Amino acid sequence: MTSSAALIQATEKFAYWMQTYALPLWQQQGIEASSGASAESMNEDGLAAFSLDRRTRVQARQMFTFTAAYQQGWCSQGREVVEGIQRYLDTYAQHPTYPGAYVFKLDPAHQVVDDSLDTYDCAFFLLAWAYQFSVFGDMQAKARADQLLSLLDKQFKGKPAGWLEGSQGGTRRQNPHMHLFEAFLAWFEASKDAKWLARAAEIFSLFELCFFDHRHGVLYEYFQQDLCPLSFAEGQVVEPGHHMEWVWLLRRYQSFTGAPVDDYCHTLYERGLQFGQDSNGLLFDEVDNLGGVKKASKRLWTVTELIKAHLAEARHGRPGAELAAAEAIEALFNQHLNTAVCGFYIERLDNHNQPLAQQAPATSMYHLMMACLEACQYQRDLLV
Numbered sequence: 001m002t003s004s005a006a007l008i009q010a011t012e013k014f015a016y017w018m019q020t021y022a023l024p025l026w027q028q029q030g031i032e033a034s035s036g037a038s039a040e041s042m043n044e045d046g047l048a049a050f051s052l053d054r055r056t057r058v059q060a061r062q063m064f065t066f067t068a069a070y071q072q073g074w075c076s077q078g079r080e081v082v083e084g085i086q087r088y089l090d091t092y093a094q095h096p097t098y099p100g101a102y103v104f105k106l107d108p109a110h111q112v113v114d115d116s117l118d119t120y121d122c123a124f125f126l127l128a129w130a131y132q133f134s135v136f137g138d139m140q141a142k143a144r145a146d147q148l149l150s151l152l153d154k155q156f157k158g159k160p161a162g163w164l165e166g167s168q169g170g171t172r173r174q175n176p177h178m179h180l181f182e183a184f185l186a187w188f189e190a191s192k193d194a195k196w197l198a199r200a201a202e203i204f205s206l207f208e209l210c211f212f213d214h215r216h217g218v219l220y221e222y223f224q225q226d227l228c229p230l231s232f233a234e235g236q237v238v239e240p241g242h243h244m245e246w247v248w249l250l251r252r253y254q255s256f257t258g259a260p261v262d263d264y265c266h267t268l269y270e271r272g273l274q275f276g277q278d279s280n281g282l283l284f285d286e287v288d289n290l291g292g293v294k295k296a297s298k299r300l301w302t303v304t305e306l307i308k309a310h311l312a313e314a315r316h317g318r319p320g321a322e323l324a325a326a327e328a329i330e331a332l333f334n335q336h337l338n339t340a341v342c343g344f345y346i347e348r349l350d351n352h353n354q355p356l357a358q359q360a361p362a363t364s365m366y367h368l369m370m371a372c373l374e375a376c377q378y379q380r381d382l383l384v
Contacts, residue, residue: 004322004323006327007329007375007379010325010326010329011375011378014332014371015074015372018074018369020342021342023074024343027077027081029048030062031084031085032050035110036083036085036087036088037085037110038058040052040053040054040361041359041360041361042344042359042362044359044360045341049359050108053107054108056102056103056121057120058361058363059085059088060125060127061365062085062362062366063128063132064124064127064131064366064369066085067128067135068135068373069369071135072376082132088110092106092110092112097115098151098155100147100151101148102121103117104117104121116167119163119164119180120165120173120179122148122152122166124179125144125145126148126180126184126186126187127182127183127186129141129142129145130186130187133145133191134186134190142191145187158227161202161206161210161227162177162210163176163177163180171224171230173223174211174219174220177203177206178203178245181203184196185197185200185252204250210227212268217268218289219243219246219268221237221238222236232288232289236288236289237286237287239287240275240276240277241283241299241301241305242305243276244268244283246268247265247312250264250265252312265313275287275290275291275292278296278298281328282303282331282353283298283303283305284297297348298335298349300336300348300367300368303332305367307325307329308371310322310324310325311375332371335349345360346358346360
């Protein structure tokens with residue numbers, strides 16, 4: 001494996017932006033001194049919006065972000081930030097019905113305003129704790145993860161397979177499963193405990209049997225309770241960004257198990273680029289199963305998943321994928337990170353790729369950090 005000068009330069013630029021601008025901005029402005037909680041979002045002037053309600057998924061994603069930052073040597077106070085967020089959650093957000101889980105949302109006065117449990121959120125707590133166990137050797141994080149996994153298995157296991165959406169029920173989605181897949185793989189990597197890989201294998205089977213449409217070569221998002229996909233008349237969509245996220249995840253699963261995922265990765269990647277990418281290298285929010293654009297707007301997270309997919313395919317020798325990763329990083333900077341306040345980012349673009357005036361959600365730091373970690377790891381692996 002070789003690395004192009006373009007990718008080296010783009011990766012260094014990305015890591016510098018993360019370490020020098022984004023992490024200090026979110027640490028200094030985005031963490032509430034009185035409680036230790038992360039703000040839900042940040043205003044365009046670089047000041048946090050502490051007056052908004054706080055979803056606990058934001059806290060989980062920021063715990064991941066600052067644990068990873070500490071691991072990389074990019075934030076010496078990262079562990080203190082993470083421990084402060086965890087204390088906030090344990091003090092105010094513990095779920096009254098489901099021990100080991102957290103409520104969905106708190107208000108700025110730390111009062112519960114939505115006590116539902118969301119399986120999607122649980123996936124991010126599992127991910128954050130996997131990193132805390134790996135980086136800090138935190139045995140309490142392992143105990144927390146074991147308890148939450150047991151809760152999911154006992155209370156929210158779905159039929160015929162997979163996990164339910166949470167305490168509110170509703171249409172079943174591939175998205176929570178995708179992030180559980182990510183968390184299970186992170187826990188297996190951190191602990192080498194086969195139970196996590198067994199859970200990941202369940203989700204891989206769901207991908208093969210339910211989520212992936214072999215006829216059209218696309219990934220579906222929404223499902224009936226029996227995991228039969230919704231029709232397009234019922235609101236079915238295809239998200240090119242999730243195509244890319246699954247490419248990266250399947251390659252990780254392959255690295256641990258040797259599972260034959262090449263055909264899936266090739267199809268997801270190629271179809272995603274074929275019908276999901278615009279002339280500027282960005283991904284549309286939504287298309288249909290034949291490639292028709294349903295929503296031509298763009299979000300930041302889709303570019304980060306595109307970067308990860310390019311890097312995953314570059315590792316497996318796909319011609320042009322490495323250069324494409326460099327170009328995707330440049331597109332990220334040109335379209336989303338080119339802001340007056342260094343470290344701020346533009347979350348959404350309209351149909352014409354023009355920025356929409358808005359706050360920057362804290363949740364996107366997870367996506368940015370994961371893409372940056374992947375690019376840096378790709379560079380490090382070249383030196384081995």
